[in-house]
Amino acid sequence: MRKLLLVLTVLSLTITSGQEAGEDKLGSWHMYFGTNRISEKFSIHTEAQLRYYEQGKNFNQLLLRTGLNYHINPEAIATIGYGYINTDPNFLDSRIIFGDILTDDLRLNEHRIFQQFILKNKVWEVLFEHRYRLEQRFITVGENEDPEFERRTDHRARYRLQVTLPLTDIFFLNFYDEIFINLQREAFDQNRLYAAVGVNVTENLSVQAGYLKNHFRTVDFDRLQIGVFYNPDLRGLFKKKKE
Numbered sequence: 332m333r334k335l336l337l338v339l340t341v342l343s344l345t346i347t348s349g350q351e352a353g354e355d356k357l358g359s360w361h362m363y364f365g366t367n368r369i370s371e372k373f374s375i376h377t378e379a380q381l382r383y384y385e386q387g388k389n390f391n392q393l394l395l396r397t398g399l400n401y402h403i404n405p406e407a408i409a410t411i412g413y414g415y416i417n418t419d420p421n422f423l424d425s426r427i428i429f430g431d432i433l434t435d436d437l438r439l440n441e442h443r444i445f446q447q448f449i450l451k452n453k454v455w456e457v458l459f460e461h462r463y464r465l466e467q468r469f470i471t472v473g474e475n476e477d478p479e480f481e482r483r484t485d486h487r488a489r490y491r492l493q494v495t496l497p498l499t500d501i502f503f504l505n506f507y508d509e510i511f512i513n514l515q516r517e518a519f520d521q522n523r524l525y526a527a528v529g530v531n532v533t534e535n536l537s538v539q540a541g542y543l544k545n546h547f548r549t550v551d552f553d554r555l556q557i558g559v560f561y562n563p564d565l566r567g568l569f570k571k572k573k574e
Contacts, residue, residue, distance in 0.1 A: 356385045360543065362558040366400065369565050374400040376412060384419075386555070393417045398445070406451045414443040442469045458495040462509075464488070486514040495529075503529045505539055522546045527556065535562045 398412020
């Protein structure tokens with residue numbers, strides 16, 4: 332455990348050293364994640380996120396995502412899914428990608444298809460999760476009738492290592508580091524380093540409150556996160572409908 336904490340500390344210092352703060356405000360992400368089991372092998376992923384430049388105000392981004400999960404076994408899950416993302420053009424990474432075409436009166440809309448594979452394992456009481464994701468991003472700036480209308484297709488790969496440490500049956504700590512790699516243009520896109528305290532409210536419901544350091548090529552963003560994780564088992568409901 333000491334080695335794990337040392338690695339996370341060194342990684343955090345490496346990512347943030349020499350970087351400038353992207354804003355003088357501490358932003359917030361408000362998140363919901365669900366895994367809705369519908370059969371022995373299949374479940375439906377549901378997700379909604381509201382991201383703000385400040386604490387609960389000054390809109391940054393809306394993200395809606397869903398997908399179909401195939402549970403190969405308890406330690407391996409494959410997913411194919413779709414996401415819709417609406418972004419305020421003031422977001423710095425958007426300006427890095429699109430340059431001067433973005434102005435304050437435009438919106439960046441994205442339709443995203445993704446493929447994902449998750450592997451889980453446990454060492455003593457520590458839970459490890461490896462998430463591999465490919466994304467095809469269909470991005471639109473402005474509207475069709477706008478003279479500055481532009482479409483772009485980007486391909487991106489992501490890898491996240493997540494570590495969960497139970498403290499009691501109710502409380503736990505959660506850490507992850509995720510790197511984003513562009514498959515065209517400059518390779519490095521961003522890195523996210525996260526630490527949180529979690530509470531198991533029920534067997535299927537948990538809540539996390541944490542801090543995220545979102546690192547881009549030249550700047551960092553600091554975000555507080557509140558996440559709700561609800562994983563209902565809907566297999567009984569589907570059996571009743573069949574009967």
